[in-house]
Amino acid sequence: MFKWEKLGRIFxxxxxxxxxxxxxxAQAPSVLIFEDFVRVYFSCRPPRDEKGQYVSYSAFVxxxxxxxxxxxxxxxxxxxxxxxxxxxxxxxxxxxxxxRSENGILAFYGGWTRCESVPFNVAIGMTISHDNxxxxxxxxxxxxxxxxxxxPFILSGPKIRRFNxxxxxxYIAGKRWLWNNGKPEPVYKIRMAYSNDTVNWIKAGRxxxxxxxxxxxxxxxxxxxxxxxxxxxxxxxRYSLNYRGREKGYxxxxxxxxxxxxxxxxxxxxxxxxxxxxxxxxMLAYPHVFHLDGCLYMLYLGNEMGRxxxxxxxxxxxxx
Amino acid sequence: xxxxxxxxxxxxxxHKxxxxxxxxAQAPQVLVFEDFVRVYFSTRKKDKTGKFLSHxxxxxxxxxxxxxxxxxxxxxxxxxxxxxxxxxxxxxxxxLRDSNRILGYIGGWSRRVSVSIETSIGxxxxxxxxxxxxxxxxxxxxxxxxxxxxxxxxxFVAIYNNKYYMWYIYGVSWIYCKATLSRERIYKIGYAVSDxxxxxxxANRQIISDKLNREECQALPSVIYHKDMxxxxxxxxxxxxxxKNRERSYxxxxxxxxxxxNWIRDDENVGIDxxxxxxxxxxxxxxxxxxxxxxxxxLYNGNEFGRxxxxxxxxxx
Numbered sequence: 001m002f003k004w005e006k007l008g009r010i011f012x013x014x015x016x017x018x019x020x021x022x023x024x025x026a027q028a029p030s031v032l033i034f035e036d037f038v039r040v041y042f043s044c045r046p047p048r049d050e051k052g053q054y055v056s057y058s059a060f061v062x063x064x065x066x067x068x069x070x071x072x073x074x075x076x077x078x079x080x081x082x083x084x085x086x087x088x089x090x091x092x093x094x095x096x097x098x099x100r101s102e103n104g105i106l107a108f109y110g111g112w113t114r115c116e117s118v119p120f121n122v123a124i125g126m127t128i129s130h131d132n133x134x135x136x137x138x139x140x141x142x143x144x145x146x147x148x149x150x151x152p153f154i155l156s157g158p159k160i161r162r163f164n165x166x167x168x169x170x171y172i173a174g175k176r177w178l179w180n181n182g183k184p185e186p187v188y189k190i191r192m193a194y195s196n197d198t199v200n201w202i203k204a205g206r207x208x209x210x211x212x213x214x215x216x217x218x219x220x221x222x223x224x225x226x227x228x229x230x231x232x233x234x235x236x237x238r239y240s241l242n243y244r245g246r247e248k249g250y251x252x253x254x255x256x257x258x259x260x261x262x263x264x265x266x267x268x269x270x271x272x273x274x275x276x277x278x279x280x281x282x283m284l285a286y287p288h289v290f291h292l293d294g295c296l297y298m299l300y301l302g303n304e305m306g307r308x309x310x311x312x313x314x315x316x317x318x319x320x
Numbered sequence: 321x322x323x324x325x326x327x328x329x330x331x332x333x334x335h336k337x338x339x340x341x342x343x344x345a346q347a348p349q350v351l352v353f354e355d356f357v358r359v360y361f362s363t364r365k366k367d368k369t370g371k372f373l374s375h376x377x378x379x380x381x382x383x384x385x386x387x388x389x390x391x392x393x394x395x396x397x398x399x400x401x402x403x404x405x406x407x408x409x410x411x412x413x414x415x416l417r418d419s420n421r422i423l424g425y426i427g428g429w430s431r432r433v434s435v436s437i438e439t440s441i442g443x444x445x446x447x448x449x450x451x452x453x454x455x456x457x458x459x460x461x462x463x464x465x466x467x468x469x470x471x472x473x474x475x476f477v478a479i480y481n482n483k484y485y486m487w488y489i490y491g492v493s494w495i496y497c498k499a500t501l502s503r504e505r506i507y508k509i510g511y512a513v514s515d516x517x518x519x520x521x522x523a524n525r526q527i528i529s530d531k532l533n534r535e536e537c538q539a540l541p542s543v544i545y546h547k548d549m550x551x552x553x554x555x556x557x558x559x560x561x562x563x564k565n566r567e568r569s570y571x572x573x574x575x576x577x578x579x580x581x582n583w584i585r586d587d588e589n590v591g592i593d594x595x596x597x598x599x600x601x602x603x604x605x606x607x608x609x610x611x612x613x614x615x616x617x618x619l620y621n622g623n624e625f626g627r628x629x630x631x632x633x634x635x636x637x
Binding site for chain 2: 084085086087088090091113114115116117118121123126139140141142143144146147148149150151152153154174176177179184186199
């Protein structure tokens with residue numbers, strides 16, 4: 001059982017006024033820890049274009065390691081360029097997940113393209129940074145993890161980890177598109193792949209987390225860490241349709257595993273829920289858990305999928 | 321090689337096809353039976369938006385290709401589901417026997433917004449002698465990767481020494497064309513190897529050298545083993561102004577290989593070219609090479625990318 005104490009909102013993108021590409025949203029936070037600061041990557045958007053559509057970029061804020069509520073720097077430009085015409089990431093690079101490797105800082109990200117019959121598709125790309133994570137260059141113009149017979153579309157939300165010298169990607173894969181009042185809505189589930197070299201991946205090929213709400217439950221942000229002799233996963237989940245409000249919006253779920261393969265879902269142990277009021281009163285989404293200086297923290301999004309930024313919680317208590 | 325043209329053998333506008341398809345019989349692909357030859361092809365209907373959907377049909381012909389003995393009356397394979405790689409068309413369906421089943425490799429098409437389309441390759445299996453095919457899953461078996469970023473299509477699969485070989489094309493860029501105010505695609509021929517026909521290892525390289533220029537488009541490879549050598553036919557064209565300009569349209573190319581991995585392009589010896597007039601006088605494309613009754617044949621499309629059907633040639637030498 002986890003018990004989290006909410007510390008409050010860390011970053012609100014609406015307060016940033018001098019970066020037109022960082023106008024709205026701060027989604028899917030993930031950290032990279034430096035000696036003096038904690039770099040929190042997130043995804044953001046300029047205002048909608050003339051057709052009412054968004055592109056998404058990724059950026060970072062640096063937080064004082066001794067006071068995570070003090071922002072010491074903000075990226076001056078997006079960390080990653082959008083893709084060339086016709087490539088998988090032409091219209092968005094969201095979300096991102098970073099890890100240090102022998103060659104530099106590796107980032108995996110969801111690349112967004114626009115389709116005709118459905119609004120979008122996503123595949124997972126790989127990039128590398130040699131300047132401490134300020135900018136990233138793509139390892140290729142195509143994706144590193146793409147569609148297969150039982151993962152036909154929407155491979156997104158990658159989280160890169162390394163355990164026992166093997167690389168792991170947790171991510172989501174689309175299952176079906178539902179029609180809702182003439183608008184297609186995707187259903188996606190949590191999946192996993194592993195690799196020796198970060199380039200060639202073997203997919204586990206099954207949904208890792210059983211459904212709780214309904215067969216079309218949507219699951220996202222599978223965030224895995226090792227703690228107290230066990231693997232833990234926080235993720236978020238919601239109803240497939242009409243999810244933009246409090247009733248059917250995202251909540252944070254939890255599962256544990258001893259072998260990284262088999263997961264037991266037990267949302268009752270997540271230990272965090274929506275607030276009575278304020279910026280996270282309607283939904284909680286995109287959890288990211290990290291260790292820092294002897295504490296365990298969780299970053300997460302609040303209402304409207306991070307339109308108003310992300311907040312921080314600290315682990316108060318844990319009982320296995 | 322030297323080919324004798326037998327002529328056009330099928331015109332889709334003269335027959336009734338399933339799925340309200342009226343025109344086009346493209347990328348013919350053959351399955352040889354004891355008494356007849358089945359030729360699958362891609363044919364088209366227009367949807368509500370006025371854009372084309374490509375469906376698979378087939379005809380059965382006698383083994384001398386003198387007459388059509390049967391035409392598919394039902395849907396051979398459904399188009400893909402909403403949001404899937406093959407939602408808007410199948411071109412081609414490449415078929416081959418694999419013990420007691422028939423594999424159908426799907427060249428799947430789905431529409432995009434900033435460019436016209438994206439493609440990937442899927443797999444379907446027939447257990448009723450090729451009358452109908454069912455997918456092994458909603459997604460593809462071969463798709464874009466780091467260095468083949470889009471437009472993975474035109475599968476041709478063959479089994480040699482218990483390994484599956486797939487020749488296919490992959491996109492390298494979408495260039496902006498001022499004349500059409502749109503993006504035109506450039507693609508090259510590559511290949512992949514597999515132990516099970518499902519999990520593929522790409523060679524990740526262009527195997528056929530460019531002849532026209534760096535922007536040459538290469539399409540629909542088809543391979544046969546004959547006289548101790550692997551032979552490939554394919555088609556190639558200029559990247560732009562290739563639809564109506566006879567000087568820039570598709571031609572048939574040829575390459576050979578002794579080891580199946582390294583290919584020497586040798587278009588001089590392809591042995592077939594445009595006719596001075598008639599159905600294949602403006603372009604030749606989408607070749608398919610196959611053996612039947614100890615003969616080697618070539619099926620191909622002519623003018624307008626096969627709007628009015630396909631023709632046949634017989635290898636003389």
